[in-house]
Amino acid sequence: MVSTRGSATDTGTAAPESSTPAKRAAGAKAAPAKRAKRGNGTSLNGERARDREVIETAVQIFWEKGYASASVQDVADALGMLKGSLYYYIDSKESLLRKIFEDSHSEIVALTEFVTEVDGSAMERLERFLRDYAMWTLTHLERAGLYSREWRYAGPTLKATLTEQQTYYDTHLRDLIVAGQAEGALDPQVDPRRASAFIWAAYTGLPDWFRPSGRHKAEDVASIYVDLALRAAGRYSSGSPYSTS
Amino acid sequence: MVSTRGSATDTGTAAPESSTPAKRAAGAKAAPAKRAKRGNGTSLNGERARDREVIETAVQIFWEKGYASASVQDVADALGMLKGSLYYYIDSKESLLRKIFEDSHSEIVALTEFVTEVDGSAMERLERFLRDYAMWTLTHLERAGLYSREWRYAGPTLKATLTEQQTYYDTHLRDLIVAGQAEGALDPQVDPRRASAFIWAAYTGLPDWFRPSGRHKAEDVASIYVDLALRAAGRYSSGSPYSTS
Amino acid sequence: MVSTRGSATDTGTAAPESSTPAKRAAGAKAAPAKRAKRGNGTSLNGERARDREVIETAVQIFWEKGYASASVQDVADALGMLKGSLYYYIDSKESLLRKIFEDSHSEIVALTEFVTEVDGSAMERLERFLRDYAMWTLTHLERAGLYSREWRYAGPTLKATLTEQQTYYDTHLRDLIVAGQAEGALDPQVDPRRASAFIWAAYTGLPDWFRPSGRHKAEDVASIYVDLALRAAGRYSSGSPYSTS
Amino acid sequence: MVSTRGSATDTGTAAPESSTPAKRAAGAKAAPAKRAKRGNGTSLNGERARDREVIETAVQIFWEKGYASASVQDVADALGMLKGSLYYYIDSKESLLRKIFEDSHSEIVALTEFVTEVDGSAMERLERFLRDYAMWTLTHLERAGLYSREWRYAGPTLKATLTEQQTYYDTHLRDLIVAGQAEGALDPQVDPRRASAFIWAAYTGLPDWFRPSGRHKAEDVASIYVDLALRAAGRYSSGSPYSTS
DNA sequence: GATGAATGAGAGTTCATTCAT
């Protein structure tokens, strides 16, 4: 069962403040059941054809230039449309950022929840989480980079949401470390609170240097980061580190 | 081996991208040499009375709002002057950022160089560096935060300089780790390149949560981070960690 | 004397500024005569099924938000269709306004003409007109309000037409007052020109405060306004005013 | 003494939501008493040199084109500056409208209050008010026209304020009529509420046709309108009407 | 040193309108 530790998950995903399509509905006259959610060019979750394309492009541009420096024009250019046209897909520049963040959040939450369901020791779950999260970061470099770097440029409401989300992740990691200590697999002298922050920050550095086109495979980098993180977390030395992957 | 002193410092300071005079020289008219940069009530290094105040205020504002979101107006407001007046002290908004970065760079380079002169084992030097850098970050939270977060918003020239500086720090830390391994004090199975990046990124997380007004003393936090970093770097467990401070 | 019938009506309706077909004719290519304006399920006067609905909805929206503030989107929303679809019914936003104005004009002209045919004294005709026009305003609040308030936002051509129409009404009312004076029923010291403008403007205030759902019946309000208007026009006091209704 | 009938006056004039100059003050650092209110190019009430010019020009443009149709560009053009420069003087387009309305309101309130202080019968005060208000309208045609026509395009907050102000005027006029009836100078069969609305609306028609350059003097038009208004209000016929001016 | 006014480029956003399907 999916126990999401209360409201944390909802925070980000709930109340998505109505993205694009439903935008215009509040009219009078009882409109004849506008826009059936399926069967007319829209996919399962109500996204229209280019919705994803728009978001992915924005991720790219925002990460390259920085959210604040990137203009709506830049995104439109990359999409090959006029900036005015872009507003058919988005509500505002910040709503784009919000959508991007929401996507990231859901994905990380999914990771998180998956791990809690995994059978095995706390250490196995911790390692699994560290690996999954590293892999997610490495396979979603730009999105992950944005998520960890650009919250400073979010408006107050969005920023509040993001802070809550960060707290959720941090708590999750801390709990895993605490469990590892309880199991006797991690040095109890390590402060779980600090270790969690330390590791989390260390992971956010990945998008700064990793290049998927480079000579290092994402899996290997993930293994290395898991090892480094577990060392920081106080794992008692257990022979060769890279036996896991 | 780490060749510092000369070259390292220059890296950041060299090519200051022409302050005012050079700029004016380009104009044909031979403008009447507006203001001599030194010799009339300026301190040693060419700084005028409120130059420092301007920079420190900018650090504060840029960190609070993010460089790209902060306006020159914001800085001027905080200084109690009109934005027009601010241009008596600065050449451009980015030059302010550059100056801030240059200051940070010099200070970190000083730390770096000091450590290379210290007598003692590689591990002692490594630990000393990790502690000094943690303390610098903790005592210059905003400046340190800006330096590690906002380089994305620098212009191409400045960005290139910053990349060079980052490489320098990274190399320095890596060399210390390598030396530690050579000494037999660090687990050689740890990849110094990754460990360096890992630790460096972890440290940049400090300004996000540490509050000097909080109940944790900077010295204690520094000790904890040194410990976490050394664990990640593969220090062979050596009894109680916090015996150093 | 008031020469009406033919000319007056034409004033407003003439020069309808080329609806779609004419426009297309201008294009060289000989486009395939998109849609025949009549003959396929249209009522007598060339109006298609939802044409009226479109107009009435537009009246509502334009009055609520102001013509200039209301968007085509707003109207489409209220109709439960997409704004693109609305252009099947209209040629342009302003053409909608024009149509609304034309309708108002025809109706007021009808009132006007009816009165000229009525048997009785000038005063009876004047009173009848004042009452009919008050009733029309009170039963077409939004349309009447638009007509008197939003001509400022019409394009130059339409504005010229509207001015002509205003002049026609004004002349009509003035003539009635003059006739009343000639009959000896109105104080000749009253300037018919000013009285006409005064009364006309006073009437345009009705949509600002009258609410059909309120406790005042339209008929009563009409009677009161007729009385006020006749007083302003210089009616010699003739006992109790409200004996008419 | 100036008795303003309670809060009505304050409503519009109080809390002017900080007009232009003080805009930037909330900075930190205890700025050295920014902008002394007098002696450095600013007039008594804190207005800078071109502030008035800006407002008067805006009145002109807004009246000619309609507030919603007029662009900030239009106003700037008329002032001979770039639209960006205009924002040195104003906070927003609507704030300009607000300022204009505030000015109108204060002036009308002044009229109103003056009349309450005048010695004499209720009828004399009523007549005086009708004349003064007519004269104000005639000498401030555009401003008066804007005030009575364009409130529809104000934002919700401003609109609420305007409604309150309208109520205040309306009440004032109604009270004068009631007093006139009590004095036995006005026909008590006239409904003061309706008469007030009727007259007020009639007056708002003035800017639509009066041209100061025309052959009618403002004073004469005012006299005529006073007469028409008093007739509507039920003045018992008292010989020749134009004896007042 | 500092002010106040102005510049000019560009940002995000809205909107009437078009058109292939």
Added chain:
DNA sequence: TATGAATGAACTCTCATTCAT
């Protein structure tokens, strides 16, 4: 009939920067 996507122009507003005083 209606949709959904796109256009392009205009709009309000912001901001780094300049400069005469």
